[in-house]
Amino acid sequence: MSSASIEKGIRMIREEIDAPVASFFTSCVHCGMCADACHFYVQTGDPRYTPINKVEPMRRIWEQEYTLWGRIKATLGLSRKVNAQDFEAWEELVYDGCSLCGRCSLVCPVGNDISDMIRKIREGFAVAGHAPKDLVGATRRAVEIGSPMGVRLPALEAQIRHLKHDTGLDAPLDQAGADYMVLLSSMEIMNFPEYLEAIARIMQQAGRTWTISSRAFEATNSGVQIGVSDIATELVQRVVDAAEELGVRTVISPECGHAYTAIRFEGPNLIGRPYNFRVQHILEVLEEFRQQGLLKTEGKETERMTFHDPCQLVRKGGVIQAPRNLLGMVSNGFVEMRDHAEMNWCCGGGGGVSANERADELKSKAFHQKKSQLDELGVEILVTACANCRITLEEGLEQNDMDIPVVGLTEMLAEHLVEEPGNGGDT
Amino acid sequence: MTADAILFFARGTGFDWALAIFVFGMLLRLFEVLSLGSKPDLSEGRGSGVQGGLKTIVTRTLPRPAIFAREPVRIINGYVFHIGFLAVLFLYEPHIELFEAKMGLSWPGLPTGIINALGVLTIFSLLLALTLRLSSPVLKFLSTGSDYLAWLVTLLPVLTGYLAYNHMLLPYTAMLAVHILSVELFMVVAPFTKLTHMFSFMLARWYQGYRAGHRGVES
Amino acid sequence: MITIENDDALRAALTQLDAADQRRLAALFVEDVLEYTDDTRIRHALSVVMRPNASEEELKAAHRTARAAALEAHARCGADCDWSDQSPYFVARAAEAATGKNAKGKRSALAWLVAMQCRMATCCEASETDPESEDNTCSAQRRIAAEFINSRKDNSNE
Numbered sequence: 001m002s003s004a005s006i007e008k009g010i011r012m013i014r015e016e017i018d019a020p021v022a023s024f025f026t027s028c029v030h031c032g033m034c035a036d037a038c039h040f041y042v043q044t045g046d047p048r049y050t051p052i053n054k055v056e057p058m059r060r061i062w063e064q065e066y067t068l069w070g071r072i073k074a075t076l077g078l079s080r081k082v083n084a085q086d087f088e089a090w091e092e093l094v095y096d097g098c099s100l101c102g103r104c105s106l107v108c109p110v111g112n113d114i115s116d117m118i119r120k121i122r123e124g125f126a127v128a129g130h131a132p133k134d135l136v137g138a139t140r141r142a143v144e145i146g147s148p149m150g151v152r153l154p155a156l157e158a159q160i161r162h163l164k165h166d167t168g169l170d171a172p173l174d175q176a177g178a179d180y181m182v183l184l185s186s187m188e189i190m191n192f193p194e195y196l197e198a199i200a201r202i203m204q205q206a207g208r209t210w211t212i213s214s215r216a217f218e219a220t221n222s223g224v225q226i227g228v229s230d231i232a233t234e235l236v237q238r239v240v241d242a243a244e245e246l247g248v249r250t251v252i253s254p255e256c257g258h259a260y261t262a263i264r265f266e267g268p269n270l271i272g273r274p275y276n277f278r279v280q281h282i283l284e285v286l287e288e289f290r291q292q293g294l295l296k297t298e299g300k301e302t303e304r305m306t307f308h309d310p311c312q313l314v315r316k317g318g319v320i321q322a323p324r325n326l327l328g329m330v331s332n333g334f335v336e337m338r339d340h341a342e343m344n345w346c347c348g349g350g351g352g353v354s355a356n357e358r359a360d361e362l363k364s365k366a367f368h369q370k371k372s373q374l375d376e377l378g379v380e381i382l383v384t385a386c387a388n389c390r391i392t393l394e395e396g397l398e399q400n401d402m403d404i405p406v407v408g409l410t411e412m413l414a415e416h417l418v419e420e421p422g423n424g425g426d427t
Numbered sequence: 428m429t430a431d432a433i434l435f436f437a438r439g440t441g442f443d444w445a446l447a448i449f450v451f452g453m454l455l456r457l458f459e460v461l462s463l464g465s466k467p468d469l470s471e472g473r474g475s476g477v478q479g480g481l482k483t484i485v486t487r488t489l490p491r492p493a494i495f496a497r498e499p500v501r502i503i504n505g506y507v508f509h510i511g512f513l514a515v516l517f518l519y520e521p522h523i524e525l526f527e528a529k530m531g532l533s534w535p536g537l538p539t540g541i542i543n544a545l546g547v548l549t550i551f552s553l554l555l556a557l558t559l560r561l562s563s564p565v566l567k568f569l570s571t572g573s574d575y576l577a578w579l580v581t582l583l584p585v586l587t588g589y590l591a592y593n594h595m596l597l598p599y600t601a602m603l604a605v606h607i608l609s610v611e612l613f614m615v616v617a618p619f620t621k622l623t624h625m626f627s628f629m630l631a632r633w634y635q636g637y638r639a640g641h642r643g644v645e646s
Numbered sequence: 647m648i649t650i651e652n653d654d655a656l657r658a659a660l661t662q663l664d665a666a667d668q669r670r671l672a673a674l675f676v677e678d679v680l681e682y683t684d685d686t687r688i689r690h691a692l693s694v695v696m697r698p699n700a701s702e703e704e705l706k707a708a709h710r711t712a713r714a715a716a717l718e719a720h721a722r723c724g725a726d727c728d729w730s731d732q733s734p735y736f737v738a739r740a741a742e743a744a745t746g747k748n749a750k751g752k753r754s755a756l757a758w759l760v761a762m763q764c765r766m767a768t769c770c771e772a773s774e775t776d777p778e779s780e781d782n783t784c785s786a787q788r789r790i791a792a793e794f795i796n797s798r799k800d801n802s803n804e
Contacts, residue, residue: 047568111632138724155729355724
């Protein structure tokens with residue numbers, strides 16, 4: 001990369017340093033406990049994947065720019081300026097070797113939010129031209145087409161027609177004043193379209209109105225994953241404009257982890273103002289329905305099953321109890337992994353890792369952490385609530401020859417809805 | 428210079444200068460953090476940032492069971508030398524008298540026999556900490572000269588204090604002078620190393636805890 | 647002799663079948679949409695299910711193959727994809743379900759779930775080419791199911 005891009009990268013990293021970041025670097029005692037929390041380190045044994053090491057370039061920039069002692073050291077030639085080689089060496093640590101799962105942040109004894117620092121350092125790497133090319137492509141498609149995977153409105157319309165054909169249910173587009181505006185991730189549309197039917201059936205039973213925006217249906221925020229806030233902002237703005245124009249009360253983030261934290265927490269800070277609507281994850285909505293007695297299910301699965309907690313939903317999203325309450329409605333065989341809820345281990349595919357083909361081998365190694373959790377527990381079904389986790393888990397299970405089906409929670413609930421007579425399509 | 432002269436310097440000018448550097452240095456480090464500011468969180472909150480911040484300052488003191496299970500020795504050892512160091516510093520009568528003289532505050536101390544034992548425990552704990560640091564691939568990889576310097580300046584006051592109290596190695600006056608100088612070394616070096624964490628950890632825990640409390644997520 | 651006129655009837659009929667028959671009928675559903683995929687592993691996996699004397703090991707191997715095919719065919723996160731190219735993925739998913747033991751976590755009959763995946767495969771094709779093909783798949787499935795159930799009845803009467 002040109003020295004101009006590297007300079008831009010360094011400047012961007014500098015801009016990302018705020019008081020919290022400075023307090024984190026000032027407090028880090030090199031205890032290494034963050035490594036013990038990281039599936040990439042634990043499964044490779046490579047100390048470079050120690051979370052705090054992933055932000056070492058940021059630490060050097062902070063020390064040299066924002067501390068007197070650091071400036072003195074730099075002047076005396078006692079510390080090295082971050083350079084092109086550092087960007088090259090750290091790119092893999094920052095993108096391939098981190099799924100932004102946040103487990104390190106939760107265990108740091110001095111309270112460092114290392115995961116957020118990695119999110120921030122990506123801003124510098126992206127602008128320096130050191131983001132993985134697969135993420136660059138996905139982000140470009142997100143901006144130009146509206147979906148990182150090139151999913152266009154006709155595909156969604158085809159699924160909506162299919163839904164009507166098979167179930168008689170509508171998925172109304174651009175309905176002003178609806179209770180909920182549903183977002184969908186490209187991964188769901190392409191790989192798990194059963195999710196759309198599940199939503200439609202649940203909404204019908206709950207008696208709630210819902211809609212999808214024809215111009216802003218994509219939930220995935222590639223800008224957050226790659227670390228380009230301008231793009232992240234634009235993608236959020238599209239959803240905000242659509243939601244506010246339609247006057248919906250709540251925007252539903254689908255079964256996709258990173259989409260949730262992006263729109264729920266980062267979004268207002270990106271666009272610089274609070275929303276005029278609420279954001280809820282689909283599981284939060286379903287939990288509300290459950291509490292209000294609007295979700296009527298019948299039958300319980302008896303197989304031994306467990307829940308893989310999507311990191312962005314549970315640890316970083318705070319939606320911990322809802323999936324458990326909902327699973328309790330349809331299962332008698334639920335057991336927890338030893339490390340569960342906010343301490344569960346990442347599938348390894350989040351934060352752009354699964355989109356990055358270069359990271360495939362590393363992701364496979366990291367999956368062994370999840371494998372060890374499942375081996376210990378011995379279950380017949382693995383339930384989760386994130387389309388990306390689902391595929392990552394399925395791939396990992398397949399690579400390790402483990403025959404455990406992975407099921408989406410919303411879909412599972414819809415499967416157990418009490419059937420109203422005459423429900424279901426009929427041509 | 429005679430031992431008496433060094434002791435006189437250490438107790439007087441030396442201490443004043445070291446304390447001034449310590450206080451000024453630490454305040455500067457904290458200022459360097461706080462002056463960068465932070466943006467407010469505009470997302471819809473689920474809870475109180477203040478409660479989250481305050482809670483996290485306290486609760487991060489204890490490790491998560493899952494992490495403790497992976498590193499029980501290193502974690503327990505960390506508690507031992509922290510508690511030992513603080514106990515010897517704050518609960519030894521002659522130290523309390525010093526605080527009283529400087530700040531007008533005083534509190535009950537522990538019997539000197541216990542302090543002596545705690546001192547030994549802390550010394551061994553610090554030696555174990557160094558061994559663990561050198562033998563762990565992650566810690567060896569992360570550690571810089573500054574980490575080892577911080578370790579040394581932390582060990583020396585405890586070690587020399589023990590030697591002075593027990594009238595070992597050097598005549599008492601000389602050993603006491605060395606002890607006080609080692610404390611001054613600690614104070615002078617601390618603001619330039621990770622020893623800043625002794626104050627800044629509250630800020631770090633606060634910032635993460637505040638955001639977590641606001642968002643209603645674990646911290 | 648039964649005829650199946652609509653999806654309610656189809657669903658009801660499928661729940662009457664035992665696990666082995668569910669799988670065989672499911673395999674027939676997948677066979678009906680095999681034109682949407684070039685993956686020869688699918689046909690081979692289905693042939694195992696269709697054999698009355700297939701062993702547990704052979705069924706497991708067929709399931710593994712179908713599962714691998716489905717994962718290979720999935721739309722990769724962040725990759726440039728096209729909905730109309732997704733049919734092979736849904737055919738593979740259908741084959742994966744048809745070769746599995748039962749539909750874990752789901753109340754619907756296994757054959758019904760497979761039928762739905764097959765319809766989704768047609769939906770991908772339909773979006774670009776033939777909007778009526780979905781109707782055709784639905785009526786084909788009802789016909790296939792009726793023929794299968796009737797032939798089972800005939801066999802058991804003999």
